Amino acid sequence: MDVxxxxxxxxxxxxxxxxxxxxxxxxxxxxYEIIVCNDNSxxxxxAVILEIINTHPKGNTVKYFKNVPNLGYVKNTLFSFSKxxxxxxxxxxxxxxxxxxSKLQQQFDFLEAHPDxxxxxxxxxxxxxxxxxxxxxxxxxxxxxxxxNDLTDLKICQTSTFFFRKDIxxxxxxxxxxxxxxxxxxxxxxxxxxxxLPQPMSSYRQFSASISKNVTAEVMKKDFAIIPFIKKYGPxxxxxxxxxYFYYTLMSYSNVITKSxxxxxxxxxxxxxVLSKFSVSPVKLYLAVKWTRHTIRQKxxxxxxxxxxx
Numbered sequence: 001m002d003v004x005x006x007x008x009x010x011x012x013x014x015x016x017x018x019x020x021x022x023x024x025x026x027x028x029x030x031x032y033e034i035i036v037c038n039d040n041s042x043x044x045x046x047a048v049i050l051e052i053i054n055t056h057p058k059g060n061t062v063k064y065f066k067n068v069p070n071l072g073y074v075k076n077t078l079f080s081f082s083k084x085x086x087x088x089x090x091x092x093x094x095x096x097x098x099x100x101x102s103k104l105q106q107q108f109d110f111l112e113a114h115p116d117x118x119x120x121x122x123x124x125x126x127x128x129x130x131x132x133x134x135x136x137x138x139x140x141x142x143x144x145x146x147x148x149n150d151l152t153d154l155k156i157c158q159t160s161t162f163f164f165r166k167d168i169x170x171x172x173x174x175x176x177x178x179x180x181x182x183x184x185x186x187x188x189x190x191x192x193x194x195x196x197l198p199q200p201m202s203s204y205r206q207f208s209a210s211i212s213k214n215v216t217a218e219v220m221k222k223d224f225a226i227i228p229f230i231k232k233y234g235p236x237x238x239x240x241x242x243x244x245y246f247y248y249t250l251m252s253y254s255n256v257i258t259k260s261x262x263x264x265x266x267x268x269x270x271x272x273x274v275l276s277k278f279s280v281s282p283v284k285l286y287l288a289v290k291w292t293r294h295t296i297r298q299k300x301x302x303x304x305x306x307x308x309x310x
């Protein structure tokens with residue numbers, strides 16, 4: 001099997017058909033399977049999937065699993081990977097869909113031709129499903145080649161564009177975390193570079209009630225478990241840079257946080273970010289301190305505006 005397309009789904013009865021149809025529309029010369037893992041959806045997601053399996057001409061490519069009780073997003077994602085038999089894994093969330101019919105072929109061909117790369121992503125179009133906001137592109141790195149020094153940057157690629165070598169996966173991939181995507185990108189960096197294709201290849205739906213928008217600081221703290229896991233397989237990663245990255249996410253993305261926790265996260269970010277950029281050049285050191293402080297002030301102001309402090 002060339003490619004396993006791993007889909008996690010929960011309460012996606014309105015979207016799962018478009019998701020699967022976007023796979024069936026792929027112009028791919030190799031072999032693929034579709035692993036659909038339904039995390040015990042309470043709606044009609046299962047009925048829609050089974051209808052497609054039983055009636056669609058390509059329904060036999062779908063391997064369907066249902067978790068009872070549900071596992072949660074990270075464990076369900078890892079469960080879907082465990083069922084994959086392909087050389088490569090492509091990720092697609094059940095409420096997203098691919099918009100480029102050559103996506104699989106381009107990413108497959110790229111990794112076949114570049115053994116020093118562990119994965120490839122692409123840009124994506126962000127659609128706000130229930131918010132009055134304009135659509136826009138996601139990635140800050142479209143067209144770039146990234147190595148481990150770049151993988152703590154923001155907005156590398158959206159998960160539903162990521163395509164990677166299955167053999168990078170590890171059995172001890174942490175499960176009590178919130179950010180499976182960040183962990184996966186960092187893990188890929190242990191084994192090679194990542195190419196972000198320049199064109200948008202996926203549509204990414206954003207919802208006002210999404211997990212990423214409503215996560216608390218206490219939940220975000222779980223992601224610090226990613227650091228020892230990544231250091232185990234990628235000792236070349238600089239610890240201060242990893243710590244600065246996760247302190248930044250704690251400070252920035254927690255929708256509910258106490259001021260005490262914010263100050264602790266800001267202190268951790270300041271110390272580790274400056275340390276990771278330390279230079280004997282007074283000018284460079286001054287700029288590192290200046291922009292780190294600016295970032296903290298900016299995030300504090302956003303938290304106040306959003307009434308995130310409790």
